[in-house]
Amino acid sequence: MNFRDWNEQQDLTQFLHHEARLLDEHRWDEWQKLFTPDGLYWVPLVHGQVDHLNHASLFCEDALLRSMRARRLEQARAYSQQPPTRTVHVLGNIALESRDDDAVCTVRSTFLLLEWRKTEQRTFGGSVRHTLRRADDGWRIQTKRIDLVNCDAPHEALQVFL
Amino acid sequence: MNSVIPIIPIAATDPIDIQSLVQPDRVHKRVYTDPAIFELEMDRVFGQAWIYIGHESQVPKPGDYFTTRLGREPVVMVRHTDGQVHVMFNRCPHKGAKLVPDGSGSAGKFLRCLYHGWTFKCDGSLLSVPLRSGYECTALDLKDPQYGVRKVARVATHRGFVFASLSEDGPELKEFLGGVATSLDNFCDRAPEGEVEVAGGVQRVVQRNNWKIFFENLHDTIHAVATHESSWRAAKEEHESMPAGTPKPFEVVIVDGNGEPLEFWEKLELKGYDHGHGFMEGIFVPPTDPVSLAYVASLEAAKGAERADEILRVNRHNTIVYPSCSPHTSFQQIRVIRPLSVDRTLVEIFSFRLKGAPEATFQRTLKYTNIVNAPSSNVMSDDLEAYNRVQEGLGSDGGDWVSMHRAAGRDQPLPGGRASNGNSEMPSRNMFAAWAGYMGVDTGVETNEQTGSAE
Numbered sequence: 001m002n003f004r005d006w007n008e009q010q011d012l013t014q015f016l017h018h019e020a021r022l023l024d025e026h027r028w029d030e031w032q033k034l035f036t037p038d039g040l041y042w043v044p045l046v047h048g049q050v051d052h053l054n055h056a057s058l059f060c061e062d063a064l065l066r067s068m069r070a071r072r073l074e075q076a077r078a079y080s081q082q083p084p085t086r087t088v089h090v091l092g093n094i095a096l097e098s099r100d101d102d103a104v105c106t107v108r109s110t111f112l113l114l115e116w117r118k119t120e121q122r123t124f125g126g127s128v129r130h131t132l133r134r135a136d137d138g139w140r141i142q143t144k145r146i147d148l149v150n151c152d153a154p155h156e157a158l159q160v161f162l
Numbered sequence: 163m164n165s166v167i168p169i170i171p172i173a174a175t176d177p178i179d180i181q182s183l184v185q186p187d188r189v190h191k192r193v194y195t196d197p198a199i200f201e202l203e204m205d206r207v208f209g210q211a212w213i214y215i216g217h218e219s220q221v222p223k224p225g226d227y228f229t230t231r232l233g234r235e236p237v238v239m240v241r242h243t244d245g246q247v248h249v250m251f252n253r254c255p256h257k258g259a260k261l262v263p264d265g266s267g268s269a270g271k272f273l274r275c276l277y278h279g280w281t282f283k284c285d286g287s288l289l290s291v292p293l294r295s296g297y298e299c300t301a302l303d304l305k306d307p308q309y310g311v312r313k314v315a316r317v318a319t320h321r322g323f324v325f326a327s328l329s330e331d332g333p334e335l336k337e338f339l340g341g342v343a344t345s346l347d348n349f350c351d352r353a354p355e356g357e358v359e360v361a362g363g364v365q366r367v368v369q370r371n372n373w374k375i376f377f378e379n380l381h382d383t384i385h386a387v388a389t390h391e392s393s394w395r396a397a398k399e400e401h402e403s404m405p406a407g408t409p410k411p412f413e414v415v416i417v418d419g420n421g422e423p424l425e426f427w428e429k430l431e432l433k434g435y436d437h438g439h440g441f442m443e444g445i446f447v448p449p450t451d452p453v454s455l456a457y458v459a460s461l462e463a464a465k466g467a468e469r470a471d472e473i474l475r476v477n478r479h480n481t482i483v484y485p486s487c488s489p490h491t492s493f494q495q496i497r498v499i500r501p502l503s504v505d506r507t508l509v510e511i512f513s514f515r516l517k518g519a520p521e522a523t524f525q526r527t528l529k530y531t532n533i534v535n536a537p538s539s540n541v542m543s544d545d546l547e548a549y550n551r552v553q554e555g556l557g558s559d560g561g562d563w564v565s566m567h568r569a570a571g572r573d574q575p576l577p578g579g580r581a582s583n584g585n586s587e588m589p590s591r592n593m594f595a596a597w598a599g600y601m602g603v604d605t606g607v608e609t610n611e612q613t614g615s616a617e
Contacts, residue, residue: 043538045363054524056363056513056531059538064400064413071396072540078392080547154366154508155537157546 001096012107013094015139016130020089020111023161028070031161032063036133036140041066043146043162058151058158066161073160085117085160103134104142111146113162124162125149178202181603187570187587188563189594191556194372200504207485207600208233211437212318212325212338214487214498215239215249217512219322219359220266225284227273228266231500232326237314238262239324240269242284249326250286250313261311273311286311321350322357333437340578341435345481349491351473354464354518358494362528365511367537371549373485373501374593376509379545380480380488381442381589383427386420389548393540394421412451416530417541419445430584433576438484438596440579440589444477444492457516457523464518484593493530505553511535566590 003009022031035041042052043059052060061069072078090112097106106129113124126148132139146162178198183190193199213232220228221241229238229252238252238261252260254275261273261282272289273282281289287310291297297304316327318335323346325335336343350358369376379385387394397418401410410418422445434440448454462470481489488497494514502508513531515524534541556564569586582588 045365045536049363054362054521054528056365056511056528056536058365058536060532064411065533068393068396068400068413068417069540071399072392075392075395077395078544079389080543081392082547152366154368156368156370157543158536158538159543 001098003096008096009094012096012105012132012139015132016091016094016107016109019141020091024087024089026073026084026160028073028161032066032070034139034141035063035066035144036142037063039063039141040143041141041161042143043148044151046152047147049151058148058155059146059162069161080157080159083117085115087116087160088114090114097129104132106131115160117159122156126151180598180601184594184598184603187567187591188565191562191564193597194374194553194556194564195504197504200372200501202601203501203597204233206602207597208328208501210327210329210332210600211485212316212327212332212335213485214483214496215317215324215326217322217358217360217496217514218247218319218324219361221247223268225269225271226267227262227269229262229264230498232314232328233501235314235328236260236264237326240273240284240286243271244285246285247317247319247324248285248313249317249324250311253312254280255288255309255311256280256291282311286313321346338437339483340437340439341433341576342439342441342481342483344476345441345478345483345489345491348473348476348478349489349494349514351476352461352491352494352519353516354460357517358514359517360512361515361524362513362531365531365536367509367511367535367542367546368502369507369509369546369549370505371507371546371553372504373499373507374597375549375552376499376507377482377484377488377593378590379549380482381432381440382587383430383432383442383584384424385545385548386427387423389544390420390541392544394418396540397421409451412449412453412526412529413533415446415449416534420541424585427584432582432584432586432589433579434573434582434588434592435576435579436596438593439482440484440592441481442479442584445479446477446492448474448477453520453522453526456520460519460523482589482593484596490530494524494527495531495535497535566594 019031019034041059041061043057045057049055073081091109093110095108097108099105108127108129110127111125115122115124126146129145130141131143133142183193215230216228216239221239224241224243227238227240229236231237236252237249239247239249241247252262254261254277256275257277259275259277261275262269273284279292283289288304291304314326314328315330318325320335320339320343350356394417397414398421401414431443432440458470461473478491481491486499494516496512498510500508500510511531513527533539566587569582569588570591573580573582573588580588
């Protein structure tokens with residue numbers, strides 16, 4: 001599906017870039033406010049996973065769990081954040097996947113995430129589906145689904161939001 | 163030492179004097195850091211003990227397979243056409259290729275090697291080879307069992323949990339499990355239909371630590387308040403930010419429990435059994451939210467109130483089935499511990515559905531898996547950091563010994579084991595007594611045969 005026009009494309013692209021920047025700058029409170037009250041942050045465990053209730057996930061976090069993670073990352077004694085994780089997101093291939101009506105749309109993008117902590121650099125990559133809902137002052141995330149290329153690999157700790 | 167595990171004598175040329183590395187209440191750092199000791203463990207511990215392979219529900223139909231590792235050996239669990247589950251080496255007897263790909267799936271009616279098409283029944287026996295005439299008048303006898311897929315020495319099942327041993331000798335599975343068989347029994351008894359099945363995918367976590375460090379942590383209660391401060395504080399703050407009187411959500415309960423003071427843990431009872439096993443009596447007060455109450459009702463409907471109460475009264479946190487897995491009976495998961503190298507360990511987390519229980523019960527199991535065991539766990543990330551710092555510290559010249567002194571000498575005898583208060587390092591000493599037995603040395607820790615407390 002094509003973007004309606006350049007303005008719509010700019011609007012949604014800038015939203016995704018802004019979201020990525022909030023994550024890279026550890027602005028967790030601002031990031032959480034991007035979600036609708038019942039919004040879901042979901043990273044499936046297996047390729048093509050359709051269910052987050054009857055199948056385990058890498059992340060499956062509602063507002064409570066997102067907030068709990070953000071609070072933990074800021075604790076002085078979060079030992080596994082000594083030093084804190086640093087990330088940089090690179091987004092691409094931003095495309096409009098569907099538009100229910102003027103208020104709801106799904107945007108697909110791909111990403112590469114460079115992560116550094118302690119002594120090691122890791123790379124994650126995959127595709128993201130944002131289901132967005134329009135609010136008075138901009139878009140809100142209804143669902144952010146991240147399909148990692150290596151979702152079903154054995155992983156070391158994943159601490160920050162992808 | 164009067165162990166039921168056969169002792170393999172250490173050759174006089176053995177460069178590792180293991181006897182000098184283990185004492186009743188402390189061990190030398192080298193047992194966690196020396197690659198040569200890791201190799202010996204693969205032979206002597208993982209080569210002798212009963213090792214958890216998987217659950218029968220992972221291979222529901224004939225031809226279904228599931229691959230895993232038994233120590234350093236790649237093995238496959240397959241269900242035969244007669245319904246029996248076999249565990250064999252994942253290796254074709256012809257040229258050695260792995261017979262089935264890593265993972266799980268269905269092999270169909272036969273196992274057929276990809277390389278030259280040798281075909282085997284699902285019990286591993288040779289069915290056919292191509293160009294049969296080419297083997298006439300040769301030494302290759304197609305009826306000779308050595309040309310079937312080699313089976314592991316022993317396979318046995320307890321309530322659907324499949325264990326295998328690479329050793330022909332040693333105790334039967336039931337005797338090996340001893341007091342922790344009751345944890346596996348309770349795991350299944352909690353299902354209204356009395357059976358469980360693996361479901362919902364498997365999570366895999368790679369840890370940068372020796373496998374024994376992970377096992378020791380399973381019953382190390384006093385690290386919780388220190389190591390997990392970041393997550394239990396975050397959970398408590400989350401609850402405090404809710405309107406006054408809000409009941410604690412399940413997500414908060416399973417995280418903030420680690421913040422209990424040391425006096426709380428001291429009152430819990432730890433039990434250790436022969437062969438290194440043990441369990442901790444439950445931390446969690448059985449929850450009374452609607453999901454839990456609906457589950458209890460389903461159990462009562464199936465088994466009657468009295469029996470249901472008896473089953474739910476068995477309230478255990480992690481159980482240790484040394485040296486391969488840790489079932490959690492209250493939240494229906496098994497963590498399988500696969501040593502990769504002296505400083506790398508893979509932990510695989512399998513979730514189980516209680517047959518006959520409401521779907522919401524299984525969804526809660528997965529919630530526990532996601533929050534506590536996933537690689538993204540807020541709780542476990544600090545554990546992993548601690549294990550890694552231990553592993554790195556043990557590699558230094560800053561000291562040679564690891565202390566396991568806490569509450570030594572205060573154990574109470576149990577049939578087939580010993581009990582201690584919740585803050586004791588008894589579980590670590592108990593595991594090292596078993597480890598030393600497998601490795602062929604005497605730590606001086608009394609066995610139950612010596613104390614006369616065995617049944």
